[in-house]
Amino acid sequence: MESQQKISPNSNATPIKEITEGSATISTSGAVFYNPVQEFNRDLSIAVISTFVNDYKEELKAAKGQQTGVENNKITILEALSATGLRSIRYAKEIPGVERVIANDISTKAVEDIKQNVVKNNVDQIVSVSHSDASMLMYQHRKSDQFEVIDLDPYGCPSHFLDSSVQAVKEGGLLLITATDMAVLAGNSPETCYSKYGAISIRIKSCHEMAVRILLQCIESHANRYGRYIVPLLSLSADFYIRVFVRVFSGAKKCKFSATKLSHVYHCTGCDSFTLHPLIIAKTDKNHHKFGIPSGPPVSKNCEECKHPHHIGGPIWSAPIHSHEFVKKLLDTVPDSLKTYKRIEGVLSVILEELIDQPLYYTLDRLSGTLHVEMPSMMVLRSALLNAGYMVSFTHMNKTSIKTDAPKKVVWDIMRCWAKQHPVSQKRLIEGTPAFNILNIEPDQEYSFKIHAQANPESRKKGFLRFQENPAPHWGPGCRATAMVGEQKIQKSVKNQGKRKRDVSQESVDK
C-alpha cells in the first residue's frame, strides 16, 4: 500500500496535511509530530505485535488447558505517546485479534488530532483517546488492568517512562521502546548516557549495538526493582534510532540471573578491540545455582595487540538481543502487503544469521584502516575466519560488520597475515602507533584466505535489501513541536541531516 501526503489550507492558513499510511488516512495541522521515515518502524511494529498476540493467546490457552474460547483473552495496546494517532489507528485496523487500543498524548493539539482521526477511520469502537501524562496513566494501571502491549515512542530518550511501563505491562506482556538520542548512546556524551541510562557509552565502531545493549540493561534494571525481568524478542538499529521489543516476566529467582546477563566492556582506544567482563557469573550444579564475582580485570592495562590504553564502558546487556525462534515466526508471517516489506524481510533475514551469543562486532574498514593496509574483501576476511574453524556473521546494524567467536588475537593475526601479503607502506608505520605495534608482533600461525563455501551468507546470495539506505528527506528524529510536514520544517530537517550525522560521529555511519 502506498503512503501518500496531500496538503490543503485550513481557515487559519495553516496547511492541513492528509497522510495515508497502511490502512489509515489521517489529517494533521502540522503542529503535531509525524515522521514519514518511521513507516518502517510502524510496519515492523504491526508485524511484531501480530506475532506476539498469536503466541500470547496460545500460551494463555495452554495455561488454562483450554482448546477453545481464546476470544476471552482480550488484548489491549497502550500507545503512550501517540501524536497524530496514526500508529494506534493502524494497530486497530491491521493487527488481528486486538480488542482495544488506547492512544494517549499529553499535548492538547495532538489529542484533538487523534480524536478526529479515530472518527475519520471508523475505529472509535476500538481506539479510545486519552489525554494524560504517559507515566501517570501507566502508574494508574500498575496494580490492576495492566496492558498486554505498551508502545513507547518518545522524542529522544525513553528512560523516564521505564519505571511506570515495566509495572503497567501484564505478565508476559510486550514492551516496544524507541530511543532516538543516538549521540548520547553512541559515546559522544558518556556522562549524560550514565545519567539517563545508568551506563557509560563509548566511541566504539559497534556503537549501534552498544546503544541497543545499554537500553536493554536499563529496561532490565527498572524491571528488576519490581521482581521482574525482560526477554528480548527483537532489537533493532535503523536509520537514526534504535527500537527494542521485549517481553516482561516476574520471578525473584530469575532476577538473580540478571547480573549474569550484564557486562562491562573494555575497549581499546587504539585498535577498537573489545573484551567483555560479566558483572556476576553463575555456576549450576544439579539445579543448584551459585553466583560469584569474576576476578579481573580481563585485560592488561594496555592492549595486548596495539599497546594503547583501554576505556571501560557499560554495563551493557550481554545476553542475546533477539529470540531467533520469534524472529523466524515473524519472518514467516509478516504480511507482504506492508509497504516496507522488502526492508523488513532483508533486515530479519540478516538478524536470523547474526551470531546471537557474540556481543559487539569488528568492522572491515576499521580493521584495515587501523593497519593502513589494503582492505580485504568481506568474503576473503570471512573465509579466513571460517577456514580457521571460527564462526562469523554480519549484523543488520552495519554493512561491513564482522561478528565472530574468534579471540581478538586470532582476528589480528589474520590481519597480520593479510598485511604480509599486502605490505603496508613503511612511511605509514610510525613508531608507537597501533599499526606499528600490531605489525611488530609475529602471527602465531599462517591463515588461509581461500574462499570458504560458507563465506557468502544466504541473505546476501538472495540479494535481500539488508541494510538501511542513504538518508532520505525527513531523515532524523524530528524534535518537539516539529511537524516535519511544512516546507520550512522540511528544509530544517534537511539542514540538520549532516549535523546529526556528525553528532553521532563517524562510527554511526555505515560504510
Ligand SMILES: C[S@@+](CC[C@H](N)C(=O)[O-])C[C@H]1O[C@@H](n2cnc3c(N)ncnc32)[C@H](O)[C@@H]1O
Ligand atoms: C515522537 S512523538 C510520537 C510519534 C508517534 N508514536 C508516531 O508513530 O507517529 C512523541 C509524542 O509524545 C508526546 N509526549 C511527550 N511527553 C509526553 C508525556 N509525558 N506524556 C504523554 N505524551 C507525551 C508528544 O506530545 C508527542 O506527540
Ligand SMILES: [Zn+2]
Ligand atoms: Zn588495541
